[in-house]
Amino acid sequence: MNKLKRPLYINVYDELLLQITKGEYPPGSRLPSEPELASKLGVSRSTLRQALVLLQDDGIVRNERGKGNFVIDIAHKQDSIQLERLSNPMHKCHTQAFDRIDVHYRLDEDTNHTRQVLKRDSSTVVALERLYRKGKDLLAYGFTFMSMEVVKSLSLDLHDEDKLLDFLESQVYIQATHGEMEIKFTHTVNLADTKEILLGEEECFLLLESLYGEEEYPIMYNKFYIPQQFAKLKLNITN
Secondary structure (H helix, E strand, O other): OOOOOOOHHHHHHHHHHHHHHOOOOOOOOEOOOHHHHHHHHOOOHHHHHHHHHHHHHOOOEEEEOOOEEEEOOHHHHHHHOOOOOOOOHHHHHEOOOOOEEEEEEEEEOOOHHHHHHHOOOOOOEEEEEEEEEEOOEEEEEEEEEEEHHHHHHOOOOOOOHHHHHHHHHHHHHHHOOEEEEEEEEEOOOOOOOOOOOEOOOOOEEEEEEEEEOOOOOEEEEEEEEEEHHHEOOOOOOOO
16 A cells, blocks of 8 residues: 655645644635745645645635735634524624624515425515624624514514614524524625625625424525635534
């Protein structure tokens, strides 16, 4: 049997991981540019990129297109576990903390699609969108359908943005008894405001979530768009 030679990019990976672990590049910091880093390590840019991809795959570094490579905050990364537990997946699967979440809503007539996802006929459907921001950047997007009957039964005030956002982000997960989730990958994000640009929108994980209470129909149906560069999806698997 021929002995396989250890690829050079693995050595580069190990060296960068050591530097990150030692605090030379602390959490949240930007790594040097690829030409500078390749020069420091004495390797080609193609070899460096292979090592960076591996660091990204392992959730140690994230790449922000046009900005560079950043060290992920390990403490925040550990929050990205237990996707199988009932709580807001956006805050478990997104590697960034948000400065602000904007919420908007509109009233729609029910359609075949809403009847399918909400599993009931509705007099009116409330369509809500959440825009997750950090500074000037839009880093994630959420879209929700709720029947007006559910909104009324929960006494939700659609005009009270703070309480509405608190319900969507946290309280509904306390009230819900169970949920269903499907994970997809998409290259298309349809924002209501076409002037808005989701960073990394060409490559997004799409989490389709239905939350249930005691009734047979969902309290709400959510669509969460998380750009791949900010995504950390992890499941606990037990016997």
